Amino acid sequence: MAVTCENLIFGRGTFRLAADWSLPSGASLALIGPSGAGKSLFLGGLAGFDVRHGGQLRIDGADVTDAAPQDRPLTLMFQDHNLFPHLSAFQNVALGVDPGLRLNDAAKAEVTAALAQVELPDMSARYPSELSGGQQSRVALARALIRRRPLLLLDEPFSALGPGLRREMLALVETIRGQQNCTLIFVTHSPEDAKTADFVSFVHDGSVAKPVAAQALFDDPPATLQEYL
Amino acid sequence: MLACLALLVFGSLIAVISRADWPIALGPGDWAAVRFTLLQSVISALLSVVLAIPVARALSRRQFFGRGFLMVALGAPFILPVIVAVFGLLAIWGRSGLFSDVLGLVGLGRVDIYGFPGVVLAHVFFNLPLATRLILQGWVSIPAEHFRLSAQLGFSAWDEFRCLEIPMLRQVIPGALVLVFILCMTSFATVLALGGGPKATSVELAIYAALRFDFDLGRAAVLALVQVILSGGAAILLLSAGRPVDLGQGLGGARRVWRQGGRGIDSFVICTAALFLLMPMGAIVLRGVGGLVGILDVRLMEALWMSLQITALSTLLAVGGAIGIASLAARSSRGWLIEVTSTMVLVVSPFVLGTGLFIIINPWLDPFAMALPVTAVVNAALSLPFCVRVLVPALQQVERNYGRLGTSLGLSGWDRTRLMLWPALRRPLGFATGLSAALSMGDLGVIALFAPVDGATLPLLMYRLMGAYQMDAAAGVALVLVAVSFGLFAAFDRGGQLGRHL
Structure with missing residues (x-):
């Protein structure tokens, strides 16, 4: 099992969110649910930013319950502010190799290759303000690519893009997932996007429901989900 | 960092209390100083804020050539050295100034602004721009949609004022009034240059006279306590009125105006305000260029060197301290640190701080030999709260x-x-x-207490030249200082x- 939540409880203020389930390695999981239900809180908790009030978290068998954010085997893409505006595209990706930007030649070649893979081969010297929204997302994805973490978390990083561009980005994510065989958990408001995932969890009433096969869930949605949809 | 500041503030306060003449008794001269301090501060604050309302309103409504320049000019008096500004004001409003010349042409006598009128005039010069910026922020904060709606509903100018603008003013004005009041109450250099005599002596000027001329530490300490009580009361007022923050930017352009009319009044207001602000600044430049020739002597160089040393040291202290305090205060739960820092320096004003340090140093060392480090430390304390306020939001x-x-x-x-x-x-x-550097460079506060007779900073040199009626030389120094x-x-x-x- 890639991601195992054992009686996990995350909290922000007085709000509590519980999760108690496992997700198989290499699978993709879509989190859907009303605004404020705790989808972002859950990803923030998995990444080690939000406060844990109990339970255990294991990723690929390792207990990371108390690990520092940078030591967890995952990459979280935030809703916004995924790039530092004062660093070039190259430097933003290079942070994924070394947080001090100290790169040897091999590492530099690796960064260039990652940018080429997200189809931005000639953009390495540009700054985020000189890139379109889609291109900025690609830079952030290139960094996720180069970090090679087995778990990728997406907190709606593509929500500011148009529907076509968003699907393009999700397709790119799928490609990366295929190559690196990583597990994916993403937040979405679109049932269409959720249907592309292997599993779906409905987040409501203070809990992240046990993942259910996407096809089965949408063919016969329970009453609460039907109401939300 | 905070501990150092607290030590400085409370150390000075304890020194002042321990050295004061007990039982504390105020003579008639002291009461006159208290009355003058309060009266000139109240009048200056009222004039500055009331006059700022039409200026801010006109600026919020009108786009014109030079508006950007005028907005920058509104920020200038804040870093313009006080003594230089006084010099510029005298060049316009003084006995031999432009205004008197015009009066002479039409057969009227010359005006003499020394004393109460001069102090108030200078305070309005310094604080009208500040009040304008604060009130303009209020105007900018009214959503443009509200004005669009009022235009659609056919509001008259009065309706609009009553429904949209008065509620905003009611929020902004109290804070602006109290802030200007405090700035006027602790503005030593203005009163030093334009006041004096039994009728126009503030509490701080009385402290200066007691220390510098009578060397009466006990009386100076009593007066410093009076000043602490006055500014403590003002600080309580400020905390309850809500401290206005001059964001220093983001005032943007003028909004669209749908209703016609009022253009003439707005133009008049803007031109008058611009002339009031810019003429003294222009006079400084014009007279300074003429005075430059005669003053390139060794005194100027020595004063410049001393000013630069003090500025370097105080800026280093202020910015270093501010980084330390700001990184503590930036953590969400410690926001009160900012208020504590500001309030400490507000209640124990730099001048009281200087008095305390004078009392502490006096038994051990010659205070006049310590002018440089003491002035630097006090100047740093003066600009520290400001630096903290700038750094915390960024962090x-x-x-x-x-x-x-x-x-x-x-x-x-x-x-x-x-x-x-x-x-x-x-x-x-x-x-x-x-x-921080500009404020320290132009400061004419504690240095006046501590400076040896044969040494001075640039502002102090300028003050002494003016006192000796060497106006051309003073003009040259003013230009170098600016x-x-x-x-x-x-x-x-x-x-x-x-x-x-x-």
């Missing part, structure tokens, strides 16, 4: 927007400082450093804007 913003990204990438320690915090802080840090002050501010402010920012 909070970078942590809020990029903190998690940095942490998830493993940016920590030196790398976090170098790649994340420094790019975010460089701009506000440049602004704070420039401001050039260095504004130059330092511009260099640091621009320096902070170089390169890419977070």
